[in-house]
Amino acid sequence: MGLIQLTNVNKGYHMGEIDIPVLTELDMDVEAGELVGFFGPSGSGKTTLLNIIAGIDHPTSGEVVVAGNDLHDMDAKELSRYRREVVGYIFQFYNLLPTLTAEENVALPLELLGRKDRKKVATILGKVGLGDKLDRFPAQLSGGEQQRVAIARALVKEPRVLIGDEPTGNLDAKTSRDIIKLLRELNADLGITVLIATHDPNYRQVVSRAVSMEGGKVVTEETSGEQR
């Protein structure tokens, strides 16, 4: 049984009298330790799919089970706990809290879990190359550095699933390559399951599975062996 199981998942929006389907009858299993890339044009449903897995959006119908948590049956409070404990999320625009330093931003998920571990925070920030910028506020960091902090924030609690929605979509090519490399290393070293939605073809080189989506459906799936 996979770490993430999606069974007949549908998602649609109502715009006045018009129904817009975003995901249609989607089935998928993701094993623990996989690094899955979701590719496709805008509107193909990849962000919606990741949001559903992250517990910040609800499917219209279907089952979503992540690490034994049946998201369909969870209320707002349980979903909040789920996001706190199971998932790490990397936003395209970083979304760091401007009043917290890099170190404090990273420590935030631990604090929410009632833990304090400055050493671990420092280590993980060192791992993303920011060991010397712990006291900097977001306003004092470049875009690439902010995204590294966001990745560290997502990783620090050692989530079962790390989700990135265009995590490098807002960065230059070199920084983008560095971040992709970092995600690959984290996946390989820590065994964290990573799900990335992206337009960036560079990810195809590092993912263990590439899922191409279009019109809310999976059109092709390739494992790393097939791609390479």
Next chain:
Amino acid sequence: MGVLIRKVFRDIAAMRTRAVLVVVLIMMSVGLYSGLEQSGVDLHRSYERTYDELNLADIWMDTTPVPENTTAHIESTFNVKADGRLVTDIRIEMGRSTMGIRGLAIGIPAERRPLINDIDISSGRYFQPGDIGSNVVILEKHFADARGIGTGDEMTIRAAGTGIIVKCIGIAISPEYLIVGGDPGQLFPSDGSYGVVFVPLQNLQNATGLQGMINNICIRSPDPNRTFEEVLGGKDPMLGPSIQRIQRREDVWSYWSLEQDLKGFDALSDLISALVLIIAGFGTGMAISRLIASHRREIGIMKALGVDSGTIFTNYLILTSLLALTGAGLGIIAGKIIGMATVHYYGNSLKIPLLTNSMDGSIFGEGFMFGVGMALLFSIVPLLLSTRLKPVEAMMSTRLARPGRLSSRLTSGSGLTFRLAVRNIARRKERAAMTSLGIALALILPISMIALFGSMAYTVDEGFDAERWNAIVSFDGDHNASTIQDLRAIPGIDEAEPIMVGYGLVGDKYYGFRGVADNSTLVRQDIVEGRRLQNPQDIVMDEMVADEQGYVIGDLVTIRFVGNVTATFTLVGLNSVILQGNCYISLHVMQALTSPGNISGAMLRGDISLATSPSGNATGLFDLPYVISVTGREEARENMHELILEFSPFINVFLVLGLMIGVAIVTTAVIINVDERTVEIGTMKAIGAPDSLLMGVIAIEKFFIALGGGLFGIILGREAARASLEAFSKGLFKLSFDFPGGLGIRTVFLAFILTYIPLLAAFYMVRKLRVDKVVKQVSR
């Protein structure tokens, strides 16, 4: 319709919560301005309507008893309408109690309604010819309500020592007693301690042995524009020495005090309307400023696309104007409702029988213009700033600001909730300060009203605390000065000082005079300038009287007393008390000029409860037949507080309206504050922060903002209170300013209430915030 204009409408739809709040703020400011101004005008009209429909007299003449047909003589001589009455001081005893309540019996015709000074029967009925010979009365409504008396109830009225049990057949409002007062030369009573009783004229004539006689002539001029002097031709109306006092309408206590009260209302409503317009303008400016801050990116994109600064300015100006015009339009409806509600509440509190509600185009037009104008004036700076944004900077999705070093260091070891809250404030110091200022502005109205009320109470207490006397006893007329010995002989009385109260004409107006003993220690005289009485020719005048008649210390003052006796005094001192209008001269001089050898009452010191209810068969104060009332100092203090409460309706009106606008402005600030931090809050929720943490952060932030608002509020509220006091202190009340420490604490407390009530809306927004929408918003 152009794309940019369409964008204006869509922007309004997108910011509907904020738009509604701005509209509500402007609506309230226009509503309050128009409503208050209109209610001031309508209250004037209501009084005038009541006076006109009930034929309030233009002139009252108090005379010694004269034949009833004197009125016909006056009518033909002076081309006026005249109606005669018999008026006498009485003691009212309720139930089995022999404790007296001071009152006034007014004899009016049983067979017809009074031609002048008619009464409005609010329950029961007016007299009929069959009531002649039966002991029936109609009670004035203030007294009846205060004492809980209804039709069918009985009481004893006692005049010249003779008591009669009477039955109440009606309750009436009199235009002469819309605010009940006794003689201005004595202490003012409360509603329940002075009863005006209407009696069939013949019954009162029979009871007093004055058959066919009257002693009070009411005159109404057919031409309302004729002055007092023009009506009487500057001469006494051929009654000569019979005349004791002539009063013009504007000098009658009820009319005068209501006029003063309305002047206070007008002055305060002008001040408050202006403040409300400024507060609403400030709130609108704040909302527009935040809107433009949240539109930075759009403005940058528009500029990058080639839209010029003027067009951007015009677009946001149109947006602001649409909100202002909508708010002002709704404000007219609100103004009508506020105006009606104010007149209804105020008029009913004062028992004004005939109320008027109108809608003057000029007032509402002015309110509309001022409301729109202030909103645009306060929005002009953020509107201009919108044109100065540079496209590259503006297009950045968010402008990150970091907190200062000090706040970062101070909070580095603290809990997450506290740390986030403090740093959020430090990050947006100016914004937090503006929100605190908004709260302080919102507090100005309620705080100044509370301070005004407090100052009234303080002034009363300050005056009464300094007194030495324990009671004032009033007689049913003038009695021989030897009666003071009777008082001194009563158990419990340690000291008794005679006083002689009367009226005197100074310039063109009658004022109350008190003759006080040369060696008096119980009458304080309340000197604020000059000295006390020392010589027979000395006079101490109330500040207001001196001011009205243009006298200063050292001037010679000529006074005409009852019976055409005139005397000249030297003004040696000015006194000041909360209720103005009393003058002091030597008792011996007063007696010599008005009623030789007599006194009209006394100041007492001692155990007054023992003196009024002695044990066994000992003689008490109420056993003396000429005593009609004994007013203890504490009772007088309470009466004065109650009198102040009679003037409280408009203070309450302003207090409630002030709180309403306060809640509106703070709600606007709090909701905008949460609204513009949607992404931050959404992010926190997305990474698993519980709602309780987010609410905690907001609550702590608001704690500091409320504290700042409270402290600002003390400073601004104090100054506004001082201005309100000066506006209100002209005429009726002479007030000492008081802003005790406790009020400062209440200001801060009120700031917290004003801040934390709207926080419920903020908490609701946090709970309902859809994380998926926020994530999509930042991901695109």
